[in-house]
Amino acid sequence: MIRLIDVCKCFDRKEALRHINLTIKDGETLAIIGGSGSGKSTLLRLLVGLIRPTSGEIWIGDTEISRLSEKELDQVRLHMGMVFQYSALFDSMTVGDNVAFGLREHTSLDEADIRQIVEDKLRLVGLEKVTDRMPNELSGGMKKRVSLARAIAFEPEIIFYDEPSSGLDPIMTEKIDELIIQMQETLKVTSVVVTHDMASACRIADRIAMIYDGELIAVDTAEHFRESKDARIQAFFHTLRTVKGEEPA
Numbered sequence: 184m185i186r187l188i189d190v191c192k193c194f195d196r197k198e199a200l201r202h203i204n205l206t207i208k209d210g211e212t213l214a215i216i217g218g219s220g221s222g223k224s225t226l227l228r229l230l231v232g233l234i235r236p237t238s239g240e241i242w243i244g245d246t247e248i249s250r251l252s253e254k255e256l257d258q259v260r261l262h263m264g265m266v267f268q269y270s271a272l273f274d275s276m277t278v279g280d281n282v283a284f285g286l287r288e289h290t291s292l293d294e295a296d297i298r299q300i301v302e303d304k305l306r307l308v309g310l311e312k313v314t315d316r317m318p319n320e321l322s323g324g325m326k327k328r329v330s331l332a333r334a335i336a337f338e339p340e341i342i343f344y345d346e347p348s349s350g351l352d353p354i355m356t357e358k359i360d361e362l363i364i365q366m367q368e369t370l371k372v373t374s375v376v377v378t379h380d381m382a383s384a385c386r387i388a389d390r391i392a393m394i395y396d397g398e399l400i401a402v403d404t405a406e407h408f409r410e411s412k413d414a415r416i417q418a419f420f421h422t423l424r425t426v427k428g429e430e431p432a
């Protein structure tokens with residue numbers, strides 16, 4: 184379980200997040216949505232311990248991470264997989280070496296076991312034939328899938344996705360969404376997905392958390408979001424209907 188208790192984050196005088204209280208259950212997929220500058224990335228960076236809260240507590244399982252040392256945080260991060268917005272692959276390494284990187288750095292597994300894991304994870308994301316290719320030979324969607332294979336190499340309990348569909352066409356976006364659902368179903372992971380794409384959020388998430396101007400204004404199912412009378416939430420659904428070519432409400 185992930186728990187944020189009264190979390191605030193200030194940058195100089197700017198209050199990026201105010202009094203966030205949120206519980207994410209084991210095995211749940213939570214989408215965090217919100218407009219540009221609302222605080223989504225700040226929340227994700229707090230959850231993975233890249234930045235520390237100004238006040239409040241962040242619990243990952245039984246560990247309160249906000250006051251841990253970097254070394255202690257590294258131990259917690261071994262249970263987390265991260266899929267970054269721009270894939271963040273090493274351009275000078277093959278796909279296989281990218282997926283193997285963390286295993287080589289943080290485990291004493293022998294090369295045969297590592298190769299087996301790399302093959303298994305690439306197969307899981309539907310990319311079994313690209314192990315020896317270089318990242319710059321792959322499409323954006325393929326890079327995202329490699330990034331996901333790398334994130335699951337450690338069999339994490341939690342996967343964090345930062346805008347997984349940014350820069351992808353609608354068909355590839357749906358494929359990545361399907362993979363996120365598949366990861367939850369097959370690996371039973373907890374998933375936290377930051378997105379500004381309401382259609383994606385509705386497809387993948389058990390619950391959606393909406394951040395508006397640094398505040399968490401709603402955490403609920405897509406169905407309840409759809410029925411919400413809150414103008415800030417409806418504005419997001421308005422864009423969804425417009426994109427789909429439906430008549431705005």
Ligand SMILES: Nc1ncnc2c1ncn2[C@@H]1O[C@H](COP(=O)(O)OP(=O)(O)OP(=O)(O)O)[C@@H](O)[C@H]1O
Pocket residue numbers: 194195197198199217218219220221222223224225226379
């Ligand atoms: N390191 C920083 N220093 C100063 N201000 C920051 C820093 N990081 C974020 N902010 C500010 O905090 C607010 C929230 O930013 P954040 O990046 O979390 O928004 P976001 O919802 O992820 O936006 P986007 O969708 O555009 O990425 C913004 O006003 C931003 O300018």
